[in-house]
Amino acid sequence: MSWFRKPSSTPLWRDEFPVFTADERYVNRRQFTKFLTLTSFGMLAGNLWILARSAFHRAPTYPRIAVAAAGEIAVGGVKTFAYPTAGDPCILVRTGSDSFAAYSQKCTHLSCAVYYDQTQNRLECPCHQGFFSIADGSVLQGPPRRALPRVSLERKDGQLIAVGVEGEGS
Amino acid sequence: MNTDPPRNRGLTAIDGAMVLIVILLVVQIWLLSATLESYLGGHREAAVPGAIISGILFAACLALYRLVDRIDSDVRKG
Known part of the structure; x- marks a missing residue:
């Protein structure tokens, strides 16, 4: 046939x-x-x-949420938290004695959870070996094409307060 | 002087048009991917040129489809 x-x-x-x-x-x-x-x-x-x-995009409004006390994380230590909603995991890293950085924990490639590698001083995605700079969240290597959204922090009375998210499109 | 029968010439033209459509489609898929990445990264200014270029590529695909349709009909008529 x-x-x-x-x-x-x-x-x-x-x-x-x-x-x-x-x-x-x-x-x-x-x-x-x-x-x-x-x-x-x-x-x-x-x-x-x-x-x-x-x-039709409208600028989102973000809540002010205390995510950690400044002294509760050791230098090089991390703390995970959710911001701006309970469904948005984020990671807070103490990069120096007086400096902190917080980013969305969802990799911009396929949303795996990124972690902080202290020896390399970078954020890493274990799924496909995507690496992000701890300084600004930009892509250093791997399949992701977008930087990690950065959580803006303020310090008030020894508390770190999340006040917004930069680099988030939707 | 071209001695190919009209059917063969028609098929060659159709195949050429199909290859062109595939190339345009690959560019359009890449354009959508790049525009989406840009949008998700917070750069909304890429949306307008992305939509315009995508519209032009679609119009070109549509014109090629109409061409294929016409040649196909002509060849079938003999």
Whole structure:
């Protein structure tokens, strides 16, 4: 049995449902080109969706949440917390005696949890070996293409307070 | 003088148009991916040029599809 049938001048919509496997699997050039063009329309729809989201974007408001006492983390130590909602894990790193850095813990590649590697002084994603700078969250190596969103911190009465997120698109 | 039968010439033109559509589609997929990455990174200024270029690429794909459709019909008519 042949895998291909002979081309037919009957429009596809007028054809009966195929009986033979060969007829079911047959796709002619015109149908394939139509499929590619519809896929192209899908890509355009995606771009238009991004455009609409950008046009109607409103700057988010972030709560002020105390995430840790400044003295409770040793230099090189970390603490995880959730900000701005309970579903947004973040990581706080004490990078020096008087300096802290906090980032979203979700890798920008496929959302695995990043951890702090003190020996290399960088944030690492164990899933696909994506490395981020502890200084600004930028990508040092690996498949991620975007920097980690940075959590803005303020110090007040010995407390570290999260006040916003930078570099977050949605 | 071209001695190919019209059917062969038509098929060559259709194959060429299909290759062009595939190339345009690959560019469009890359464009969507880059625009989305940019948007998720907080750079919303890439959305407008991304949508415009994607629209142009879609229009080119549509024109090529119409061309394939027309050549195919002509070849079938003989």
